[in-house]
Amino acid sequence: MCGIVGLFLKSEALRPKLGEMLTDMLITMTDRGPDSAGIAIYGDPGDGLKVTVQSDTPAEAFDGLEIALGELLGTAVPVKVSDTHAVLTIPAGSEEKAVAFLEERGLRVMGVGEAMEIYKEIGLPKDVAARFDLRAMGGSHGIGHTRMATESAVTTLGAHPFSTAADECLVHNGSLSNHNRLRRELARAGFVTKTENDTEVGAAYISSRIAGGxxxxxxxxxxxxxxxxxxxxxxxxxNGFGVVRDPIACKPAVMAETDDYVAFGSEYRAFADLPGIETARVWEPEPATVYFWER
Amino acid sequence: MAKPATDALVLDMAEMELREVNSALQGASGNETAFQLVNPRGSHAVAVGLDAPIEVTVKGSTGYYCAGMNKQATVHVEGSVGPGVAENMMSGTVVIDGDASQYAGATGHGGLLVVKGNASSRCGISMKGIDIVVHGNIGHMSAFMAQKGNLVVLGNAGDALGDSLYEARLFVRGEVKSLGADCIEKEMRPEHLEILADLLDRAGADAKPEEFKRYGSARKLYNFNIDHADEY
Structure with a gap:
């Protein structure tokens, strides 16, 4: 069992409240996944690429990072530290060099993107949300996950979302059974996963398809x-988010749409505090049917 | 059919713990017979295990297992319900104004479940005597291993309707995407039209019995067939 939430804002006015709305939704899903929690939040694309990194010893790991990376790339690299995570803004095109450098320093790269930042840790969703002050974050859309682990260990890297390409990330409720074979095939095609987790293989699969056009x-x-x-x-x-359920569809899902937003939740409870939910169109996504919203 | 009672005792789920609410309903004595639950906010297991002829109106949507194991009571949800509504119902009536998620009315032994919207997959799975009327559509694998009772669908049915069916009767007005193993269309006889007319009336459904088709068990899976031994 796991919990998933997602929110895609149609209304500009709600953007400053994205973090607050998504955090409330995430915490409501604690019963479904108390092991760890994570969120991917999409802001307005700015200049450069955002690299989200994580370290279990952030004090030492982030010390001097700004200067060292700035020297390597020959430009100032703004660093925003948030508990165990830091978001570094690097010039477009320097991703490969920067990621190699960061991994060399023992940092875990959670994701890269023009708009996306990823925050995930083990612990109760309310504690994870507080550590990163998720409530204060604004943006256009975001997805979140509360994890009850089945297929791999309870670790920071085993938490969702999984990002396997720039600005792309995946959250998952369920378990995949052909992930080991697919992991090897994807690795041969250049989509190398970092963990033993089944969901990361799903993410890499989708990234490989998108990369293929x-x-x-x-x-x-x-x-x-x-x-x-x-x-x-x-x-x-x-630009948005998509939803798909397997043909058996035993993992729950419910969606809500108003003029202001599209929301996804594992359960209706996650929607209880959303504005205008009383009059929203609420429905269960059909099995084996793809839904997506893009701007 | 449940009617919102004007003199109902209001239980506010924003103020009370779920167990307090359910205890109040389960312990209802002769004095209070009508209850209104406000602020359900998608809670699980709302109004479960009732065993008295009381009327409960839920003002909003609920989560998993609403009105489970119901006996005698009438539960009316003015919203949608999550998975497993009226699971293992014994008697009484449960009416959902909105949609129902997976396995609505699963294993129900008796009573009437009415879903005014759609019910998703596995509606009436292993039903054992319950009557279910869905005004909209139902999802795949509905009435799987259904043993007894009636499932009436005004809309369409998804894949594998009535797979491995026993003796439940299935009535569908719209399209059936596919029939499950051992489920076949059967002749609609006068006694079936009579059953349907009664159920449609009790469920407040605007449809004519003649518009439906009946499906039931071909009874080929009841016994081991030696001719198929090499297929197992």
Whole structure:
């Protein structure tokens, strides 16, 4: 069991409240996943690329990082530290060099993107949210996950979301059964996963399809043929998010839409505090059917 | 059908613990017979295990297992419900104004479950005597291993309707995407039209019995078939 939440804002006015709304939704899903929690939040794309890194010893790991990375890239690198995470803004095109340098320093790269930042840790969702002050974050859309681990260990890297390409990330409720074979095939094609986790393979699969020219909708459609197992997936991209459930669809899902937002939740409880939920269109996404919203 | 009672005792789920609410309903004596639950906020296990002829109106949507194991009571949800509504119901009536998620009315032994919206997958799975009327559509694998009772669907049914069916009767007005193993269309006889007319009336459904098709068990899976031995 796990909990998933997602929120795609149609209304500009709600953007400063994205973190607050998503955090309340996430905490409501604690019963479904008390092991760890994570969130991917999409802000307005700015100049450069945002690299989210994590360290279990942030005091030492982030000390001097700004200067060292700035020297390497020959430009100032703004660093925003938030508990165990830091978001570094690097010039476009310097991603490969920067990521190699950061990994060399023992930092874990959670994700890279123009718009996306990822925060995830082990612990109760309310504690994870407080550590990163998720409530204060604004943005256009975001997805979150509360984890009850089944397929791999309870670690920071085992928490969701998983990002396997710039601005793309995946959260998952369920378990995949053909992930080991697929992991090897994806690695041969250049999509190397970092963990033993099944969801990361799902994320890499979708990223590989998008890299091969598929649209988000086509990539999600592909999961129905190529992934074996149980899944309710919510995928975040720079412009929006998509939802797909396996044909058996035993992992719960509910969606709500108003003029102001599209919301996803594992349960209706996650929607109880959303503005205008009383009059929202609320429905259960159909099995083996792809839904996505993009701007 | 439940009617909102004007003199109902209001239980506010924003103020009370779920167990307090359910205890109040389960312990209802002759004095209070009508209850209104406000602020359900998608809570699980709302109004479960009732065993008295009381009327409960839920003002909003609920989560998992609403009105589970119901006996005698009438529960009316003015919203949608999560998975497992009226699971293992014994008697009484449960009416959902909105949609129901997976396995609505699963294993129900008796009583009437009415879903005015759609019910998703596995509606009436292993039903054992309950009557279920869905005004909208139902999802895949509905009435799987259904043993007894009636499932009436005004809309369409998803894949594998009535797979491995026993003796439940299935009535569908719209399209059936596919029938499950051992489920076949059957002749609609006068006694079936009579059953349907009664159920449609009790469920407040605007449909004519003649518009439905009946599906039931071909009874081929009841016994081991020696001719198929090499297929197992």
């Amino acid at each position: 598929a649209s988000l909708g086509e990539a999600l459609e592909g999961t129905l043929q190529d992934l074996d197992g149980f899944f309710t997936f919510v995928m975040g991209t720079k």
